[in-house]
Amino acid sequence: MKTSTPPPFDPNDPAGIDDLLSADEKAVRDSVRQLCAQRVDPYVADWFERGTIDDVRGLAKELGALGVLGMHLDGYGCAGMSATEYGLACLELEASDSGIRSLVSVQGSLAMFAIWRWGSEEQKTEWLPRMAAGEAIGCFGLTEPDIGSDPGSMRTRARRDGDDWVLDGRKMWITNGSIADVAVVWAQTDDGIRGFVVPTTTPGFSAPEIKHKQSLRASVTSELVLDAVRLPAGAVLPEVRGLKGPLSCLNEARFGIVWGALGAARSSLQAALTYAGERTQFGRPISGFQLTQAKLVDMSLEYTKGLLLALHLGRRKDAGTLRPEQVSLGKLNNVRESLEICRTSRTILGANGISLEYPVIRHMNNLESVLTYEGTVEMHTLILGQAITGQSAFR
Structure with missing residues (x-):
């Protein structure tokens, strides 16, 4: 030893x-x-x-x-x-x-x-x-104004016209949309759902920016409008049909969220720890009170568990053994716990917790969006429920 x-x-x-x-x-x-x-x-x-x-x-x-x-x-x-x-x-x-x-x-x-x-x-x-190289910016058009968790019901449609494709429809809550040079757009066709590579200069394409957000404000969020957008035959993604295409992409992004949400949690936790050591009440720093220490310990514990989970899933992905259900496990846990860490950190900062002089309220507001996008809590719960029980409860 x-x-x-x-x-x-x-x-x-x-x-x-x-x-x-x-x-x-x-x-x-x-x-x-x-x-x-x-x-x-x-x-x-x-x-x-x-x-x-x-x-x-x-x-x-x-x-x-x-x-x-x-x-x-x-x-x-x-x-x-x-x-x-x-x-x-x-x-x-x-x-x-x-x-x-x-x-x-x-x-x-x-x-x-x-x-x-x-x-x-x-x-x-x-x-x-x-x-x-960052010289061209891309966006990804899947979610629609009335279609979120059920992308198979999307209304955006692509039809053949000679050798061309013509796209009509709308996409909603699209990150990077208004600044994008290219959009990957998913649409219904006679052969099922297909993906299209759409240069944003194509006539009939527009991307008005969504305003009045209280979350992800340091991010470009847009609607995509496709009004008789005519594309050549070579614009279609040739190697995939059906929901397998967009869902495979979402799985990649969800993996990043498993890790990313912990960054917001870490920033908020560090802000709370620093503040608790500097803020004096009743003659001593509030970090010396039991209730504050309990909050800091619980937050540190959940952050540590989330990071260990993310690292384990990363090792599995690098080994080629990571399953989509395991990504759902990570996304569901880490975003939920990170949001709770931000909320608890806000209580330690008191009124200062709502000020942008500190990062906590910004992270907290942002994670309210992260909790929903790339699969809601409900969808990831049902994915795991089906994997654990063998019974689908989606419908």
Whole structure:
């Protein structure tokens, strides 16, 4: 039995999970953290308050230069990093803001992944290198104004007209929509659901931005309107038909959320811990009171469990053994617990918890959206319920 002296206790990593990461994984994490500290953190509260990101295209190019756009994909200018490295990047991005992680997730795990996995060679060579560099921005059109958790009932339709396709319909709550150069749009056809690569300059395509959000304000969210959008035969994704296509993309994005939500939790927890050590009531810091310590311990415990789960799922994804139901397990748990961590952190900060001088209320509001998108709590519960019992309860 070894009797060496253990390292000092780290309040930010109480279980010593850093020991489970490789040097390369830590390097990826640290490089993303450094970019966010310089390029995002000083400005993001102002972006959130104003509901806009200054120079979003410039930020996209910086993220592309760092290699995080489509970073877990191979070839075509993509970095070819591991799933775990991608997860760690998502955690750091969302520690700054969920909207920044959403920009990266939609670009890489939805739009780029759809083209990379299901596209033609021509589509890949045309779009992926520019998207990996941040020179072209993508969006992903699946959700519709009246169709959310049941994408098989989508009303957007694509019909053949000679050799061309003509698309009509609307998509809703589309991240990056108003700034996108290309949209991956899913539509009903006579042969089932198909995906289309739609340059946003195509006549009949428009993407009005959605206003009056109180969540994900540092993120571009749009409606997509397709009014007789005519596309050549080569615009269709040739390698997939049916819901398998969009659901495979959603699974990639959900994996990023498993990690990303923990970033918002970590940021809020660290803010609460710092505040509790500085805020004095009844003659001593509030961190010295039992009820406050109970909150901090419970939050640290749930964050640690969530990070261990994310790391385990990342290792499974890198080994090729990760199942979609396991991604649902991670998304359901980690977003739910991260939101509770943000809410509890807000109570420690008291009235200051609602001020954008601190990150907590911003993270809390953002996670209300993260809780819903890429599959609601109800949908992931039913996915797991079916997997556990063998009985479908969707209908």
